[in-house]
Amino acid sequence: MQPERRRPGAGFTALHLVQPVDGGVARVVLDLVGAQRDAGVRVAVACPVEGPLAAAAARLGAEVHCWRATRDPGPGLIREIGQAARVVRRVRPDLVHAHSAKAGLAGRLAVRGRVPTVFQPHAWSFEAVGGVTGRLAGHWERWAVRWTDRVVCVSDAERRTGERAGIRAPWSVVHNGVDVGRFGSADGPSGPADLTDTTAARAALPPLAALRPDTPVVLCVGRLCRQKGQDILLRAWRQVLLQLPRARLVLVGDGPDAAALRAAAPPSVLFAGAVPDTAPWYRAADLVVLPSRWEGMAVAPLEAMASGRTVVLSDVDGARESLPPGREALCLVPPEDPPALAAALGTLLRDAPLREAIGRQGHQHVLSTYDVRQTARAIADVYREVASVPRPERREPIPQ
Numbered sequence: 001m002q003p004e005r006r007r008p009g010a011g012f013t014a015l016h017l018v019q020p021v022d023g024g025v026a027r028v029v030l031d032l033v034g035a036q037r038d039a040g041v042r043v044a045v046a047c048p049v050e051g052p053l054a055a056a057a058a059r060l061g062a063e064v065h066c067w068r069a070t071r072d073p074g075p076g077l078i079r080e081i082g083q084a085a086r087v088v089r090r091v092r093p094d095l096v097h098a099h100s101a102k103a104g105l106a107g108r109l110a111v112r113g114r115v116p117t118v119f120q121p122h123a124w125s126f127e128a129v130g131g132v133t134g135r136l137a138g139h140w141e142r143w144a145v146r147w148t149d150r151v152v153c154v155s156d157a158e159r160r161t162g163e164r165a166g167i168r169a170p171w172s173v174v175h176n177g178v179d180v181g182r183f184g185s186a187d188g189p190s191g192p193a194d195l196t197d198t199t200a201a202r203a204a205l206p207p208l209a210a211l212r213p214d215t216p217v218v219l220c221v222g223r224l225c226r227q228k229g230q231d232i233l234l235r236a237w238r239q240v241l242l243q244l245p246r247a248r249l250v251l252v253g254d255g256p257d258a259a260a261l262r263a264a265a266p267p268s269v270l271f272a273g274a275v276p277d278t279a280p281w282y283r284a285a286d287l288v289v290l291p292s293r294w295e296g297m298a299v300a301p302l303e304a305m306a307s308g309r310t311v312v313l314s315d316v317d318g319a320r321e322s323l324p325p326g327r328e329a330l331c332l333v334p335p336e337d338p339p340a341l342a343a344a345l346g347t348l349l350r351d352a353p354l355r356e357a358i359g360r361q362g363h364q365h366v367l368s369t370y371d372v373r374q375t376a377r378a379i380a381d382v383y384r385e386v387a388s389v390p391r392p393e394r395r396e397p398i399p400q
Contacts, residue, residue, distance in 0.1 A: 013044065014041055018046070019070070019103050020100060023222065033057050046087045065090070067084060068083060077105070108147040119148050124162060142167050152382060153172070154297040154318060157321065158297065204280060219289070220233055223253050224253050225256055231264070236291070286309075288300070308360065311331060312333065312348065327362075
């Protein structure tokens, strides 16, 4: 007889295995941790303790376990798998939720189906690399389905990318969401109208406080790395300056490409580094851009739109789904196309009424469609479905 499976809620234990520990992945995990704790779930988070995730999860009431894992596969993988297995034995979860490629690799090898397992890629690993490595990553994802009770994609486009790669998985699509209370309102009570005024927000941010009120400000929020495409943006930015020489570009975030980007940037580019709260930066901007090379569905554009800001995005997975209907022609550009990106930025920077109209539309779109509470409810439904399925006999024991 199969043991009774506990349902999400009081008495249910969820273990989140996470790497990376910053950026959009960390934001998604923290939103889930908060919602699950509110629902009475016992929540454990296993992740590297360096970075913001571990401390933030502990403040929300999660049990935090140190999992020493790098972002990429390497010689320490066997040790990382063993550590993940020991955390699973210690926590004894009803369900393991592995976030991103590295946690999906180590976690599924550690558990091998013994515990109900949800894998959330947050963008497919095989999109990040080419050649032999990319082919191996695709082969692994096809193989690992045997130890995956559900693959959760953050956009329909991400699911279709997986299907095109030959992954035959039990799918759920659960869009990313944002805390609309945090990003979706200004200091005043009148909602989106307050969000169009950048003056007060700039005055509170020292790098922007000295700018003239009519200075066009473009914001890019994201890890400074190849995926997010800031190098593409810098190539486009020189063309933007030919049209709008007083414009300023602000890069919020840190990462491995920081030094190279600083060396390539003209004086009109400001590097804010990693910040504890991105909300005031969105409100200080006229326009937000994310020129990614690949995504599942980026969180930053949703935050920007919730803040009343128009966004310009590269047409990667999740971008079309995140935009308000009918704005694709103005707000989407082909990936890795600096001239198209420069043209889109210039068009919107020169037309304030159009930009503000799109910003208001995007604000309402995110508030109605991408509220993080909807995301949390959808994930709870996935947990309920997965945890209620009896474990088949082919499941393997967790390695000792």
